[in-house]
Amino acid sequence: LEGILPGLRVAFYASGGSAYHHAALVAHWGGVPVPLSAREISSGGLSAFDVLIMPGGGLNGMAGLLHPLGRGGAAAIRAWVEAGGRYIGSCAGAYLPARWPSGFAQDHAEQRRLQLLDLPIANASEQGLGGLNSPGVGVVEAELQGSGHWLSTGLPHRFPVVHYNGPCFLPSGDCGWGVTRVAGRSGAFTPWEEMLGGIGDDGSFLADGLIRQGASNVVAASCGAGDVVLFGSHPEFGFSPLQLGWGVAARLFGNALATSRSRNRAGGG
Secondary structure, eight states, X not given: OTTSOTTOEEEEEOSSSBOHHHHHHHHHTTOEEEEEOHHHHHTTGGGGOSEEEEOBOGGGHHHHHHHHHHHHHHHHHHHHHHTTOEEEEETHHHHTTSBOXXXXXXXXXXXXXXXXXXXXXXXXXXXXXXXXXXXXXXXXXXXXXXXXXXXXXTOOSEEEEEEXXXXXXOOOXXXXXXXXXXXXXXXXXXXXXXXXXXXXXXXXXXXXXXXHHTOEEEEEEEETTEEXXXXXXXXXXXXXXXXXXXXXXXXXXXXXXXXXXXXXXXXXX
């Protein structure tokens, strides 16, 4: 995928979370990743970019991403997407534009302006940390849902991807296309319940329930003239101790970038 991004203007959110692996891949593929603060977003800075990457949330999760934005920053992101921008969210950044549990949404008024899709979260929970129950951490098996989606170009039917606590989704025809689902978990995956020293109330793990449910870990949908790509898992993570050593899953992220609109590239829309 080297050389696929010349001319693409890629911003990554720099007021919370960690987009270092995203930025490394963007640079590796010939793009220029630019950090953009919440203040710059609120003051119209997104107008200079084709893509916004909203990363995983770090210590304070979704709230840590939201609070610097405030209502003004959240509204600026929505307006930019509806005018034709592409929002790419990963983990906590994928949680933000979906349908939150009502209690958590009431506590974070900023999110109401950032809910870009009416998309249910399969592992949402009023009692969970930040409105979310974690499936666990490690490597899961992703499986393509259907065929022919532009995000799945060049991918095998089934492949490993890193999952790190993030959301899974229940897309319908009205709110987007489930691109991949969680089809299994590898021996390099630890369910969250095991980290707490036990198993679920019914003797099972949440991760296994999401697998049986066919919950999506990658979703794409339109929003106004723009679109939204949500990675509940982490295709930008590799499999080495430093989460480099990228595998085939990174192509999901590459496809999300390579198909973005750019006025600066030959053939761009």
